[in-house]
Amino acid sequence: MKFPYGLSDFGTLIQDGYFYQDRTDRIPQLEEAGRQLIFIRPRRFGKSLLLSMLEHYYDVNRADQFDALFGHLAIGRHPTPLHNQYFVMKWDFSLVDAQGSLPEIRAALYQHVNTAIRACAARYGWDGIEITPHDAVNSLFSLLIRVRQEGRPLYLLIDEYDNFANEVLMTGRRQEFYEGLLYGEGVLKSLFKGVKGAVGQGLDRVFITGVSPVVLSDMTSGYNVGEDIYLDETFNDLCGFTEPEIAAALDRMAVAGGPWSPVEALDLMRTFYNGYRFATKARERLYNPTLSLYFLKTLQTKGVYPEQMLDENLAMDRSKLRYIAELPHGEEVLAQALNGETGILIPRLAKRFGVADVLAAVKDEPFMASLLYYFGILTLTGVGILGKAILNIPNLVARSLYVERLREMWLPTYEDRQTIPRLAEHFYLQGDLAPLVDFIEQRYFPILSNRDYRWSNELMVKIAFLTLLFDDRLYMMVSETEMDHGYIDLSLIVRSDQRATKALDLLLEFKYVSLQDLKLTGEQVKAQSMAELAALGAVQSALDAAAAQARRYGAALAERYGLTDLRLFAVVGIGLERVVWRGISLE
Numbered sequence: 001m002k003f004p005y006g007l008s009d010f011g012t013l014i015q016d017g018y019f020y021q022d023r024t025d026r027i028p029q030l031e032e033a034g035r036q037l038i039f040i041r042p043r044r045f046g047k048s049l050l051l052s053m054l055e056h057y058y059d060v061n062r063a064d065q066f067d068a069l070f071g072h073l074a075i076g077r078h079p080t081p082l083h084n085q086y087f088v089m090k091w092d093f094s095l096v097d098a099q100g101s102l103p104e105i106r107a108a109l110y111q112h113v114n115t116a117i118r119a120c121a122a123r124y125g126w127d128g129i130e131i132t133p134h135d136a137v138n139s140l141f142s143l144l145i146r147v148r149q150e151g152r153p154l155y156l157l158i159d160e161y162d163n164f165a166n167e168v169l170m171t172g173r174r175q176e177f178y179e180g181l182l183y184g185e186g187v188l189k190s191l192f193k194g195v196k197g198a199v200g201q202g203l204d205r206v207f208i209t210g211v212s213p214v215v216l217s218d219m220t221s222g223y224n225v226g227e228d229i230y231l232d233e234t235f236n237d238l239c240g241f242t243e244p245e246i247a248a249a250l251d252r253m254a255v256a257g258g259p260w261s262p263v264e265a266l267d268l269m270r271t272f273y274n275g276y277r278f279a280t281k282a283r284e285r286l287y288n289p290t291l292s293l294y295f296l297k298t299l300q301t302k303g304v305y306p307e308q309m310l311d312e313n314l315a316m317d318r319s320k321l322r323y324i325a326e327l328p329h330g331e332e333v334l335a336q337a338l339n340g341e342t343g344i345l346i347p348r349l350a351k352r353f354g355v356a357d358v359l360a361a362v363k364d365e366p367f368m369a370s371l372l373y374y375f376g377i378l379t380l381t382g383v384g385i386l387g388k389a390i391l392n393i394p395n396l397v398a399r400s401l402y403v404e405r406l407r408e409m410w411l412p413t414y415e416d417r418q419t420i421p422r423l424a425e426h427f428y429l430q431g432d433l434a435p436l437v438d439f440i441e442q443r444y445f446p447i448l449s450n451r452d453y454r455w456s457n458e459l460m461v462k463i464a465f466l467t468l469l470f471d472d473r474l475y476m477m478v479s480e481t482e483m484d485h486g487y488i489d490l491s492l493i494v495r496s497d498q499r500a501t502k503a504l505d506l507l508l509e510f511k512y513v514s515l516q517d518l519k520l521t522g523e524q525v526k527a528q529s530m531a532e533l534a535a536l537g538a539v540q541s542a543l544d545a546a547a548a549q550a551r552r553y554g555a556a557l558a559e560r561y562g563l564t565d566l567r568l569f570a571v572v573g574i575g576l577e578r579v580v581w582r583g584i585s586l587e
Contacts, residue, residue, distance in 0.1 A: 001019050014069050019296075026234075035199075046239035085153075087155070093109075098165075110136040110187070114139050121143060126146050130142040147203075148202045153203070160209065165188060178218075189218070195223060208226060231280070241286060268495065272295075274394070275398075276376070276395075285394075309396070320372070336459075338462075340393065341487045346366035378394070379392065445464070461579065465490060474498050505566045507568050518538055539574065547582060550570055569584060
């Protein structure tokens with residue numbers, strides 16, 4: 001098997017024998033869904049390959065390749081009447097330079113569109129297309145004159161429609177830049193107004209992809225005919241892989257008696273890459289396709305799992321978390337997202353919000369959570385009270401970005417970055433929490449107690465440990481693992497390929513006791529030893545409850561992973577002042 005990591009040309013994938021997960025069976029549904037469709041997914045989620053597949057399917061110039069490209073796929077066995085019936089043109093706005101002045105951005109956009117128009121004319125052997133450098137809409141209508149003369153319609157594919165506009169927005173450019181693109185007779189708004197006007201003038205179908213709907217609101221009056229399908233359960237898995245598809249690929253790759261097993265590899269991939277659900281009513285969660293191909297290609301070519309599970313091509317998503325974290329109450333949203341048991345509840349996903357909302361309006365939790373959903377670092381996991389949408393972090397790779405961001409914000413010094421790995425490694429190897437607890441009490445809690453949170457409870461104690469212990473190079477580190485009809489607070493299961501490191505398998509259960517419950521002040525709590533605090537009735541009860549949960553969940557976890565030396569810990573936070581802990585035997 002050859003895995004097409006980084007490849008998005010459908011023809012190359014098929015002709016050169018690369019792995020391709022068939023999605024051509026959705027073509028009839030897409031044709032029925034509408035003639036001008038908008039489909040949104042996070043970065044590197046397979047949108048460009050989807051457009052390339054549509055381009056090869058509808059292009060009249062590729063009619064003689066139809067059997068070779070599609071004959072073995074679902075649509076090849078049951079093609080629609082529209083196959084190979086269109087002239088096709090593609091715009092890719094990820095190629096538009098967003099740097100420079102507004103006139104320079106306008107010139108870059110027009111240059112890209114005009115280049116695409118020239119390429120389209122050359123592909124079909126057309127001469128005499130008038131290209132207007134300062135007005136690509138005029139160039140488009142010149143092309144359409146020839147399209148109508150030829151007697152076939154045009155299919156326009158637009159990839160990353162919001163890419164350069166979002167780049168202007170997220171890199172802190174002045175508001176007038178964005179408004180110059182989308183407000184009044186802004187260049188982007190005018191371009192889409194031209195696309196709308198071209199429908200029926202030779203342009204028959206439009207398929208638009210992007211990352212978020214931010215731009216849609218601001219260009220509505222220019223392009224108000226697009227039908228969004230990105231929350232439709234029918235197209236939930238139009239991009240991405242399902243678990244049966246990943247399992248089938250691993251089974252095909254496996255070698256009898258080899259160094260890895262499909263069951264083991266699937267469990268690792270499930271933990272790190274699965275969990276995306278883009279429609280509330282969708283039944284199945286999806287694997288991130290770029291990360292999955294990164295893993296599968298490494299496994300195929302090197303025979304081992306990737307040491308670093310986060311592909312650095314996706315690491316730039318850190319900028320999205322940074323943007324949210326710097327908003328008022330943004331830190332609180334990131335912290336709440338790490339509470340996998342409850343997640344974030346919002347009335348509904350925001351489907352259209354413009355630059356005024358992003359730059360100037362008050363950012364409430366639904367706004368920030370919706371943006372994180374579109375960026376692919378939150379996902380839909382269910383429906384809560386009063387029909388509210390429940391959003392959670394989809395997987396361990398996404399969780400690592402949250403942990404990294406909070407750790408950088410709260411513990412930014414060189415000394416912190418030198419100390420944290422040493423304390424964590426001591427716990428990994430010795431199962432001794434004492435040095436880590438001392439650091440949390442003396443360094444971490446003073447920072448957290450100064451944050452403007454509505455709560456200071458068990459979640460904040462857990463986050464303190466999570467941000468200090470997170471190491472996806474060694475561990476499948478899962479917070480809120482569902483186990484035995486409950487949720488493990490924090491489990492660190494050594495990756496199968498890291499067993500030689502002698503790191504311990506660890507499980508921590510957290511409880512919280514407030515100062516008010518103890519009727520003590522912070523200074524009084526600080527003055528007592530851990531043994532004295534553990535003897536207090538409320539603390540002792542919390543330790544016992546955490547210990548009982550640790551044993552219950554630990555037994556199920558040990559059975560699931562075949563663990564023989566799982567170390568269990570009951571941990572109780574007292575206010576944001578002290579931590580009391582106890583090692584627990586599994587028996």
